Amino acid sequence: SQTIHQWPATLVQPVGSPLSLECTVEGTSNPNLYWYRQAAGRGLQLLFYSVGIGQISSEVPQNLSASRPQDRQFILSSKKLLLSDSGFYLCAWRVDPSPLHFGNGTRLTVT
């Protein structure tokens, strides 16, 4: 069966520090991969999605970046975090036409 792993579950980082969140999927091949962010009290914002290795589409201009070095690995990064980067970060995968499957998320607090 397919599983998605996302870590860490919680993270507290100072402003200006770097960020790396990792997401891996098991039990499927060539999935579409997604990064979403949810600020406190707000909706789900699509940040990046990828339909294949090395193929990244960015939805919102920001100081974040994403990479897909392997078929089932999706990484979200930042060189310098801002206070506004705080939020709940969710990784998800799907294989068309199946629905999205979400990880458990990472709660990031930038102080």
Add this chain to the structure above:
Amino acid sequence: DAKTTQPPSMDCAEGRAANLPCNHSTISGNEYVYWYRQIHSQGPQYIIHGLKNNETNEMASLIITEDRKSSTLILPHATLRDTAVYYCIVRTSYDKVIFGPGTSLSVIP
């Protein structure tokens, strides 16, 4: 890209059926309708999806109109644990999956 419209909030009495509407008038012939829900502080949970026919699973039923321009998610016997934000999604082009604000369902004791 197909867009969806949902009421921002709804109330439902515990034990009664909750009927959540969604309009997707620009849906294309091969696009599925997906429903998810997000309980506070958790990641979204898949509920059900359909293309043309009505669908039912252990969680809910999905009724899609014949012209496919709208659908209704039915929770047959709502419980307090069904209080959540419900999202109706139609997959957009190039495999983007955009979530709108959804419907905040409150199940009242």
